[in-house]
Amino acid sequence: MKPFRHILHVTDPSLDESTRCRAVELAIQNKASLTLMSVVEPLPRAIGLLNAISDTDGLQQAVAADRRRQLLEIASEYSCTGVPLDVVVTIGNRANEVVRQVISGKHDLLVKSAEGAGVVNRLLGSVSQSLMRIAPCPVWLLKPKLRGTFDCVVAAVDATSDDEATANLNHNILELSDSIAKRESAALHVVSAWDIWMETPLRMKMGDSIIDGMADELEASVRRRVDDLIGKTVTVGDVRKHISRGAAADKIRELVKHLETDLLVMGTQCRTGVAGFFIGNTAESVLSDVKCSVLTVKPEGFVSPIERDLERTVIRENAEPIFSIFSSQHDDEGRC
Template structure:
């Protein structure tokens, strides 16, 4: 079972003990993990420094320091915790903190209850989703305590010439983390795999000449192939997660037909999912652009918290020397 040992919580200037911080403290407590709270204050451009009073800046720093200290004091006695203020570009400083201190999870509160696009996609959030080397958990400010339903999204990849499933390493990470979260939260655990039959529309077209029974047989074969693949994946997950944990979370499987970018948001809404665990995969080959089209379309259309996981071997384009 995946356990986090060095968690980084990204605070904001409000200082409110939000659900995200409750989850961060609870997760650190259950895993006996170290918790670090940071708050990044924007660096004032050099050309504006002459317009800013040093006294005013010092007062701002003290106020922000009081904010992180208040959070640390709230969690004191429950977990090993430290807090710090950092000056710079927020997403860069968060990622540098991850690189410098080898954090294995970043937790951040996002937005309000205004809607999916408003609450999720701040520039800091998107940059962390694209470039942070460790998993990023973006938690709705008004999300539930405790978490009631977790959903893991797994993806099928065509077998290469060597017969290896190239998606398996990322699927394993998704299932391990989602299963672990469902276990510690004692929540429902759902596993979804959306599939489509390539060429169906063409086969049903008037020019293809395929009869309906032939097309239906083809679609049924594809359906069985994907169900068989998911069954094999979950069989492996029993070992990855651990038999005791796997049996305790008892995953409920969903294998709907359709595009993942349509199916996953709809299913997440219907099942009232609290946390969606998914891998973010890019096939562009451009460093830092880690969100693929499907993942990005899903993220824009959901209204629940997200735990986003990079594929094994991902290297952030951010360095400590930038």
């Protein structure tokens, strides 16, 4: 797998210690730079108390400056790791600001703690969902208070189509999953679901024997593609296949729950080459109920709508890394 080079970690200075540790570990393992980012949302001017404050912009700048100070203190705790560290604080919409930083900073991985774990047992909050929709790089949402390593990694691929875009996305999903499973000494499970579209009316029109034959051919082709994908991509010894008939979202959710999965890796379907995006029905349905950490991957050619406007307020002294402790080899001894 091609190593990550520029990792962005979106963090809350008062929280996220376990997620920060994981982000630092990833930077060490990939010999990557790491940027710690926090977003200060604009003050709600409609609130009566704030109407009495004449300099709301100055107040926001003060909050942002204090947030930057906190991130600098956190970054200093990890300076001994040898990871090149930077700190960025912006003011604005959280999801949009993060994506702007991903684009301008040319980040190839976004790491964030998944918010919303206490709401209806769902792990992903609105900001996380937005980032999965519009961020152009892989988005790794880590379960809050994650401790230890991953024991079970599930890679969800679509083997019902052999078009180039889907094949490339499947390859990237499995390559990432394999690399993570290998590093974590985890079991790797590959899941793919298939079904006959409009099966009931087709049976009425064409007859059971024809549809049964179509089903046998489709299942065989799915199994061949999954076998071929695993053969070309997977290097870990402990890999298990799960080929199921039925709605993909249902089958993925069932497997994730049954295996007590630690990490789910899957793609998001989108229009490519245009500044517009919709998260696919399967991904939307699965991720809305997921309780484990997730890593989502975009198809090649994806263009974020945020790319049209990169202007924003950035609170930083300069564009140089705060800690530029480059060496030929990262020191494995760090705060975590």
